[in-house]
Amino acid sequence: MSEEPGSLAGRLEQLLLGGEPCYTRRDLVxxxxxxxxxxxxxxxxxxxxxxxxxxRIFTQADLEALKSVTQLFDAGIVDRDSSTTLVRSWGRSFARLAEWQATLFARVAAEAPDPEARVGELADDVIPLVASLQEYVWRRHLMAASGRLLDRPEGDAPTRAVGFVDIVGYTSTSQHLDxxxxxxxxxxxxxxxSSTVVEHGGQLIKTIGDEVLFVVDDPVEAVRVARVLSERHAEDEEFPEVRAGVAYGAVYSRLGDVYGSTVNLASRLTSLARPGTVLADGGAHEALTEADPDEAEFRLRRxxxxxxxxxxxxxxxxxxxxRKRDEG
Structure with a gap:
C-alpha cells in the first residue's frame, strides 16, 4: 500500500523507491x-x-530494474538458470547492509530533539550520499577483482592459501557479556x-561472528596474517584469544565465496589448533620451507x-x- 505523499513515510517511499507505487506485478512484467x-x-x-x-506496490524504478534484467539476459551476461543464484546473493548482501544502516539512522534520529524532522533530513541529504558512496566502493572492488582475474593464468582452479581464524571459547565468553x-x-x-588481511594482500571472504575466512595468493603472507592475529592477544588483552589454520591448494570461487577441499582442510586445521597457535597443511608447509629454508622467520614443527x-x-x-640467535 502506498503511503500518503505528504507524510514522512511518503517522502521516504518517494526517495528510496524512485516514485509513487503505480504498478501491479502483472503491469510490471x-x-x-x-x-x-x-x-x-x-x-x-x-x-x-x-x-x-x-x-500496486511497484514503481518506475522497479520497471527499469526488470528491463535491465532482460537486457542482461539478451547480452548473455547472465542466463535465466543462474540469475536466481546471483540475485539471491545480492539480496542477502544488501539485506544485511540495509538492516544495519536503518538501525544506524534510527539511532541518530532518536537522539535528535525532533526525531521525525531528523529522519526527514537523513532521507533528503544523507541517503543519497550513502548511495553514491556504495556505488564508489562497488566500482573500486570491481576494479580490484578484475585486476586479480587478469593477472591470474588461465587453467583450472587457481592455487591459493586459505586461512580460518577462530575466537577461542566464544560460546562461553558470550554468555557472560551484555x-x-x-x-x-x-x-x-x-x-x-580485516585490516590485517588487506595489509598482507589478501581478501576477507566472510565473517561468521566468531570466525573469519580469508584467502591470499601467497601462502607466506597468509601465514603471516594468521600469526599476527594469533599473537595479538598476548600484546592486547582486549583482543580475543584466537587460533588459526592455513591450507594451500586449489580454491574454487563462486559469487564472492570460496569452496573446495583446501577450504575444508583450513577449517579442520583451525579446530585442531591450540589457542594462540597456527597450523599449516602440507601445501603451506612446502611453500614456507622453500621461502624460508633457514627458518629465519618461521619454525615449522610437525x-x-x-x-x-x-x-x-x-x-x-x-x-x-x-629461535633467537643466542639460543643453542
Whole structure:
C-alpha cells in the first residue's frame, strides 16, 4: 500500500523507491516483457514476500530494474538458470547492509530533539550520499577483482592459501557479556582481522561472528596474517584469544565465496589448533620451507596426526617463532 505523499513515510517511499507505487506485478512484467514466473522467482530471491495481483506496490524504478534484467539476459551476461543464484546473493548482501544502516539512522534520529524532522533530513541529504558512496566502493572492488582475474593464468582452479581464524571459547565468553560488550568484542575482532588481511594482500571472504575466512595468493603472507592475529592477544588483552589454520591448494570461487577441499582442510586445521597457535597443511608447509629454508622467520614443527571430520590422519605443522640467535 502506498503511503500518503505528504507524510514522512511518503517522502521516504518517494526517495528510496524512485516514485509513487503505480504498478501491479502483472503491469510490471507486461511492460518489461519478462515472464511472470521469472519475475516472481527473482523477487523471492531478493528476499521479499509474495505480492498479490491487485497490489500496486511497484514503481518506475522497479520497471527499469526488470528491463535491465532482460537486457542482461539478451547480452548473455547472465542466463535465466543462474540469475536466481546471483540475485539471491545480492539480496542477502544488501539485506544485511540495509538492516544495519536503518538501525544506524534510527539511532541518530532518536537522539535528535525532533526525531521525525531528523529522519526527514537523513532521507533528503544523507541517503543519497550513502548511495553514491556504495556505488564508489562497488566500482573500486570491481576494479580490484578484475585486476586479480587478469593477472591470474588461465587453467583450472587457481592455487591459493586459505586461512580460518577462530575466537577461542566464544560460546562461553558470550554468555557472560551484555549486548554492547559482545558487539565490541566481535567488531574489534572483525576490524583487526580485516585490516590485517588487506595489509598482507589478501581478501576477507566472510565473517561468521566468531570466525573469519580469508584467502591470499601467497601462502607466506597468509601465514603471516594468521600469526599476527594469533599473537595479538598476548600484546592486547582486549583482543580475543584466537587460533588459526592455513591450507594451500586449489580454491574454487563462486559469487564472492570460496569452496573446495583446501577450504575444508583450513577449517579442520583451525579446530585442531591450540589457542594462540597456527597450523599449516602440507601445501603451506612446502611453500614456507622453500621461502624460508633457514627458518629465519618461521619454525615449522610437525604435530601428531589426528582425525577430524572428513579427514583421517591429517598431516599438519605448527608455525612457531624462530629461535633467537643466542639460543643453542
Amino acid at each position: 507486461e511492460r518489461a516483457e519478462l515472464p511472470l514466473e521469472t519475475a516472481e522467482e527473482l523477487w523471492r530471491a531478493l528476499g521479499f514476500a509474495h505480492v498479490g495481483d491487485d497490489q 549486548e554492547s560488550e559482545l558487539l565490541a568484542l566481535v567488531e574489534g575482532f572483525e576490524s583487526t582481522a 604435530i601428531r596426526r589426528a582425525s577430524v571430520k572428513g579427514y583421517h590422519h591429517v598431516e599438519a605443522w605448527r608455525v612457531k617463532r624462530p
